[in-house]
Amino acid sequence: IAKKASAVPWVKANSQINFFWIGDGSLRVEFEAKINSLQLGNNIVCLGWQKHVASFYAMADIYLHTARYEGLPFSLLEAMACKLPCVVNRELFDDLSFPKEVLYKDYEGLIYLVSAKENRSRAGQYAYEYAEKNFSLEVISKSYVSLYKSVHPWLKNNALQCVIQW
Numbered sequence: 001i002a003k004k005a006s007a008v009p010w011v012k013a014n015s016q017i018n019f020f021w022i023g024d025g026s027l028r029v030e031f032e033a034k035i036n037s038l039q040l041g042n043n044i045v046c047l048g049w050q051k052h053v054a055s056f057y058a059m060a061d062i063y064l065h066t067a068r069y070e071g072l073p074f075s076l077l078e079a080m081a082c083k084l085p086c087v088v089n090r091e092l093f094d095d096l097s098f099p100k101e102v103l104y105k106d107y108e109g110l111i112y113l114v115s116a117k118e119n120r121s122r123a124g125q126y127a128y129e130y131a132e133k134n135f136s137l138e139v140i141s142k143s144y145v146s147l148y149k150s151v152h153p154w155l156k157n158n159a160l161q162c163v164i165q166w
Contacts, residue, residue, distance in 0.1 A: 006107075007107055008038050008040065010111070011040060011043050011044075012039075012040070012043070014114065015042070015043070017043060017114065018043055018044075018045065019043060019044045019045070019064065020045050020047055020056060020060075021044065021045065021046045021047060022047050022048075022049070022050050022053060022056060023048070023049060024048050024049050028046065028048075031046065032046055053075075053078070054082075057078065057079060057082040057084060058082070060079075060082075060084055061084075061085075061113075061120055062084060062085050062086075062087060062110070062113050062114070062120060063076070063079035063080075063084040063085070063086045063087070064086075064087045064110065065079075065086060065087070065088045065089075065092065066089060067088075067089075067092060068089060068091040068092060069091065069092065069095060070092060070095075070096075073092075073096070076088070077131055077135050079127070080102070080127035080128060080130060080131035080135075081128060081131045081132070081135075082128075083124040083125060083127065083128040084124050084127065085104065085113050085119070085120045085123030085124045085127060086102070086103050086104065086123075086127055087103070087104045087105070087106070087109045087110045087113065088103050088104075088105065088106075088109075089105075089106055090105055090106050093105040093106070098130065099126075099130065101123075101126050102123075102126050102127050102130045103127075104123065
């Protein structure tokens with residue numbers, strides 16, 4: 001998103017918008033240097049790894065997921081479960097099989113969600129419903145039990161008992 005030339009002036013013009021980057025990685029020093037060179041230090045704060053992210057989800061209006069590729073993006077699912085509208089980059093948007101009303105793509109999606117509270121509320125509700133329907137503990141547990149039963153004959157009759165005893 002930050003590669004988009006019009007994103008920097010837009011962020012500066014919307015000074016009420018703050019990005020809190022939670023996480024870390026090998027490019028952190030470069031990322032912080034870029035933030036400083038673009039004079040975005042008042043809008044983007046790098047917080048590093050955080051053990052308890054629930055409070056950040058609670059204060060957020062939008063969840064911005066910047067990873068290009070993910071197997072199963074747990075932090076994205078957590079944000080959806082917190083009724084946050086979610087923006088991902090183009091690569092991840094095209095890669096994930098989530099319905100298009102659940103995720104918003106790149107800079108355009110961010111602008112759409114920032115533009116009106118109703119957009120965020122509706123998108124957050126869709127995200128929550130999708131996460132609950134497809135990734136709740138009950139749904140995932142049943143999926144794993146079914147998988148285990150399909151790969152091992154002994155588990156066909158005992159899988160539920162094994163899961164419960166575990």
